[in-house]
Amino acid sequence: MGSLLASRAAVWDAFTTTLFLAVTAGVLALLVGTLLAAMRVSPYAPLRTVATVYTEFLRNTPLTIVFFFFVFVTPSMGFTFAYKVAAVIALTCYTSAFVAEAVRSGINSVAVGQAEAARSLGMSFGQNLAIVVLPQAFRTAIPPLISVLIALVKNTSVAGAFSVLELFALSKRLTNAHSSDVIAILVGIALCYLVICIPLGRLAAALERKAAFAR
């Protein structure tokens, strides 16, 4: 544990980087993912197709390949991003597909009568979705959404292979520099992830209980 304490400033930097990636990509993915879910239930066929192809493709591609695309392929299209920005974009694209799926299953779980009643009141698709269906959908979608966010926190580790010094990249750097202390370093890094993920898991459990009573 000594070497970890000795480099605690670096650990703190890496921890905040991981947190930054997770929070930024998380917020963006929630927005993009909800938009995608709305597109998938929208009346316009091309929007549905675009959203479906996007989610299916990204859900089924390893994250590493998504990173590779935004770090190495987009510069050839004329878009070069700073590595941290590229990481946020890659994580957002990948995670938004999972968010879209979670929200869509939430939409599916809203009782049919709700949407029908809204229609009979003369609400448009947009009003129906925004005022009636989505608020109810989010209630059931929250536990799976939090699972998606926990997965996102852990997925930030892929950014370490693409020039972002987050916790996992730091663990590689430290284990190389202090090879006699490998296990302690890894345990310390794992604890940092637990510090972020466990509260999220607790939050999920609490929200789930609340939703169960509310129903």
Place this chain on the structure above:
Amino acid sequence: MSRQRPDHVPTEHQPSPAGPVVRTGLSLRPGTPSRRVFLTGTVGAAAALTLAACGGGDDASDDVADVDSSSFEEGSTMAKLADAGKITVGTKFDQPLFGQAGPDGKPTGFDVEIAKMIAAALGIKADKIEWTETVSANREPFIQNGQVDIVVATYTINDERKKVVDFAGPYYTAGQALMVKKGDDAITGPDDLKDKNVCSVEGSTPAQNIEDNYPDAKLVTFDTYSKCVTALDNGQADTVTTDNVILAGFVAADKDKLQMVDDGKTFTKEPYGIGLKKGDDDFREFINDTLQKAYDDGSWAEAWKSTAGQVLPTPDPPKIDRY
């Protein structure tokens, strides 16, 4: 890491336009084509699945002299390995010219030849060597837990590592160098790195050196060197830095696009050693003796010429550090 007097490693005299043609045997005459042996980095069931597909033998392995295991002291590591007739070697699978797995999964390079020499001295044929891929994070634990008998993996000898493992050798002294795009003369040496994007592999000694000793440079790190070269190509990195021998492999493969800075002048010393279990002094002495013999009878130079020597001049063997 202390910065020492740079040793000059010119890379202009590259004899092979055909790139690294790596031979597997020790005693092959230069120019003899050899067949490839299949060995996989994945030990176990995966190997069994694929073994049938890739047969082949190693011409050179038949030349290994019979070594009587009773010539080793009873209970020594040498006797155990010689009795078992096989040895597990940890090496890198992604270091051009030193230890690199080809598409067939079999590693080739100078590290591999060195491991074969040691195996041969124990009477173990090349096809009885089990290759295990070691990455930076698992080299020491693998040695400590006995998952590998020795590690020959561009493994720099340093005091931190000596706390947990022992080193025989060094068998080669590499040094950190810089590589840039062909025709780029903005960087002439490590002192020009201010505000430049310098690419290396995360968790490697060269990356650490830039971080510690050149704080003005902007370090960019990926998990493989080929990504660094892609970044260099895209203009996302200004230079790639790591041990000269690795860079030489990339330059040799793509001379039209890449070049070494200042003819591959190095600015650190990286003595590559053979890692083994701490405290096994008899085994360390044995490996040192084997290396010394290989220096003296020319087989070390021969192994160099057949691998890294394809793109780099043959150096003098380094002095063995019998600590």
Place this chain on the structure above:
Amino acid sequence: MSSGPVLYDVPGPDEKRRERRVSWVVGALLVVVLVVLGWRLASNGVFDDRWRILVEAPPNFAGYQVQDIWSAVFRGLLNTLLAAVISLPLAMILAILLVSLRSAPWRGLRWLASAVIEIFRALPVVLVMLFGILVLPGASPLVAVVFGLVVYNAAVFAEILRAGISALPAGQTEAAYSLGMRSGLIYRTIQLPQSVRMMLPSLIAQGVVLIKDSSLGYIVGYAELLRQISRVADALTNADYLLPLLAVGAAVFVTLNVLLSRLAVWVQRHGRLQRRGARVARTATLVEE
């Protein structure tokens, strides 16, 4: 979906015309964007002869043939599948064990099981794999990869199963109690089987994640698909080839996983036909797929 869209009225002739117009605009926009991006890529030489690597090995490739490249990719795929095929059932067994403990009649056990689940699902898979190779005695890369995949996915599977159990109509359990069944028996014969069946789509979706996560095995030197691809690219010592090879990798993964996802959809439809009245059945009709 037999009942048609619920969120909006069935379009009339005006609406249909408008929809067609929107379709054309969106479609045209997409085509323009793709053409511009493609043209930019092409002018940067992305579509040059580097793609020939997929049909013909470069001349200076140490005597290797293109078959060697493809067989390397194929071996990588086999290793990926091998890790997944071993990990999936192990993770499922461990998940059932964990979720059973979670509804055990002893508070201590319940607490322990939920703590284990929380911790398992909070650790990055790469780190668990690294632990595996460093801590498990004599662990091969395969063992470490399986270890990492099982630890994480067992926790996620367990959460899915628990969600399934809590979504069961209470009448199921009440009916079983009124028949005089004990809680253990109810759990084994009533709750768990229905939960597995109801959550099968989610379980399969998580299976897709498991397959993709096997690509993290590079960290312990496991020769899975992406690792093999980057090895080939490294062996070619020419970074240009990384792109076409990774494109192949992406294509293989997408194909494999889309097939699995189709299976999930098929299971979902099939399950719905047989089990009218369960919640999945009702929910699936809300939105046109």
